[in-house]
Structures are given as C-alpha cells and as structure tokens.
Amino acid sequence: MIPAARHVLSVPVNQIREITQAAWARPGSIVLSIGEPGFPVARHILEASMAALDRDDTNYTPNAGLAPLRDAFAARFRDSNAVDVDPSRVYVTAGAQQGLHLALSTLLDPGDEVLVPDPGYPTYPMTVALLHAVPVPYPLRPEHSFQPRIDDLEALITDRTKVLILNSPSNPLGAVFSSELTRELVRLAHRRNLWVISDECYEAFTYDVPHVSPARFDAGGPEALPEATQHRVFTTLTLSKTYGLTGLRVGALVTPPGLETLLNNVMEASVSCVSGPSQYAALAALTGPQDYIAASLEHYRTNRDAATRVLRRLNIPFLNAEGAFYLWADLSHAARGDVRRWVGAFLEEQGVALAPGTAFGSIGEDWVRIALCGDTGELETGLSRLPARRPGNESA
Helix, strand or coil: CCCCCHHHHCCCCCHHHHHHHHHHCCCCCEECCCCCCCCCCCHHHHHHHHHHHHCCCCCCCCCCCCHHHHHHHHHHHHHHHCCCCCHHHEEEECHHHHHHHHHHHHHCCCCCEEEEEECCCCHHHHHHHHCCCEEEEEECCHHHCCCCCHHHHHHHCCCCEEEEEEECCCCCCCCCCCHHHHHHHHHHHHHCCCEEEEECCCCCCECCCCCCCHHHHCCCCCCCCCCCCCCCEEEEEECCCCCCCCCCCCEEEECCCCCHHHHHHHHHHHCCCCCHHHHHHHHHHHHCCCHHHHHHHHHHHHHHHHHHHHHHHCCCCEECCCECCEEEEECHHHHCCCHHHHHHHHHHHHCEECEEHHHHCHHHCCEEEEECCCCHHHHHHHHHCCCCCCCCCCCC
C-alpha cells in the first residue's frame, strides 16, 4: 500500500466527479451532473489572454495578483454589495476553491472545528480535513426549505469552533438567503467569536430575489451590526461561473484588513501566484462588456423553467431554485435509500448523469442535483427519462 497521512486517507471520494467521469467514458451520455457553463467565452476575454502570451507576459506576478485586477475585483464587490473594499484586501486566487483553502489555511489550527452546510459543496469538508481540522455539518432540512436555522448552529458550537462557512446562492440547492437571515448569521458569528467564510461563486445568478452578501453586515459594511466592532467575514469569489472561465482558474478572496503579510506567506507556500495570462483574461472580463452575464442568466432561467415543467409532469418534488444554476430534486421513490447506487444505474440504463445528493452530505440521501447550464433540449430529454412518481411508490 502507498503510504499516506491518515487525514488524507479519510478524505472521501468526490461523487460528482465519480458519476461525471463515468458519463464522459460513455459515448452519447447526457451529462447533467457537473456545473460547466455551456457558452463560448467572450472573444475580448480570450484576446486579452492571448495578447499576454504574444508579448511573453508569462513571468511571476505579485503573490496577491496584478494591481489592476485587484482594483477591478474591489470595484465589482463595491458595485454588487455596496461594500467599499480597499484593493489591498483582495487576493487573486486560483479559483474560489483556492480562496477557500487560503482562508482556512490562515485561520485553522489542528483540531479546530468548522461548521459546514449539509447539503453543501463537497470540498468544504474535504479542505477542512486536509488542514487537520474537523468539519462539523450543520443541517439544511427539507422541512425548512433547506435554509440554515440559528438554533441548529448554536447547538453545534463548541470551544473549538472557529469558522462558519456560508453559501448563498447555494450549490447544490439553488437556495438564496434572505437579507434577514444573512443578518442573523453574521450576528451569530460576532456573538460567538466565529470567522465567516462566505462562498459567493454564484452571486451573479439569482432569479427575482437579491443576492445579499454577509459583508454588508460586517464591520465597515453599509448595514454593519452594532456588535460588529471588528471584521470577521472573508468572501470567496470566482469568474469560473460568472464568465464561463472554469479552466482558467481565477477568483478572489476578499479578506478582513490587517492580514496582508500572513496571506502573502500562505499564498507563496501554496501556488505563489496565479498565471499572468489568466489574470489578464480576468481583467478583461471584469472591465469589458458584460453581455455574457445577462445572456447566461436568461438561459439558466429558461432551463430552470423547462426542467421544473418536466419534473411537475412526472410528479417529482423539487426545491424551487432562486439562484445558481442547479435544481435539487427528490428521487426517493426511485433511489430508495441509496441514491449513489441509483444514479450509477440510471446512467447505465438511460444514459443520463445526475449528481447524487449524498455527494453533498447525509441529508442529500434520495435527492439529486441537476445542472441547468447546458443545452435546453438535452436537459428536457434527459429529465424526461426519469421514473415518474406515482401514488404508492413515493418511498421505500
């Protein structure tokens, strides 16, 4: 056996990748299991990256990223959230995932506890475990529309709890936190001396409800709480979803002030810096035409509505998506307590890949995540192959 650290051996398989790779290996599969935007990248973004390569601008950049790009991220954050952030607090990262890792690496000691959503994105507990800390799932239950409850969080906080991870709009749920709930979550963090890491990868995509960043209620925010006497909120952002730049790996971590030296050191010890040509593409994305966002938002809305029509016709319950580009559907009548096995069988029999709910936590058993970012016709075809839910076969 290849020797490996115990905490590495304990990291679970990513079930999203498991089913998606199986689908990629099966010609003709309809892949609804992964959040890969389906539009071509805007030409001006590609040209900015190619121009950097043409002039051989391929050297190291500062640990925290190119200054104009940090300025652009700060401006975007200010325009979206009415939060005035000095660019010195913005760190350009290799996607939101590296931003998550950077923040957690800076905050955690071995044995510290981190509150992670269940259902929630699988790399939250994976990253925490890789840093010798302890992920503690907090429940997002169907009977509460998969929204966090302050009482549930309070019951899980111990003297080892250091970080609360929030995600709105949610992957996998498509749920969006209200302003009132977001305010109460930030109040809890300040009252219990917790750091907040707010994953806002899908902040550009909400449907008829606003996105509200926790930073609004943190120190320095436009609606700062009276008890917010110091900054406690980190925010992770990405251009992967917003502009379809999943492979270029550019995001940002907006940090509390005063951490510059620490974060530079951690950045140097992880990736040193993000690729220069990717950063120039990101700069073009943030400062150039924004047509991509408007077009993709309308496409995702169209796909959400098309998918919900199919699910209603098949009598399959689902959570109405208010944000992101996923639909969370209840397949308990078919999965019968083993959704991971069922999605594998469904791929083999029907040629359609769905992400099993257990990829996102134990509460996801019997649920599936449906990605809404591809072709509308393919989405409708794939979902039409789901088994209808009829009286008498609701559950095992």
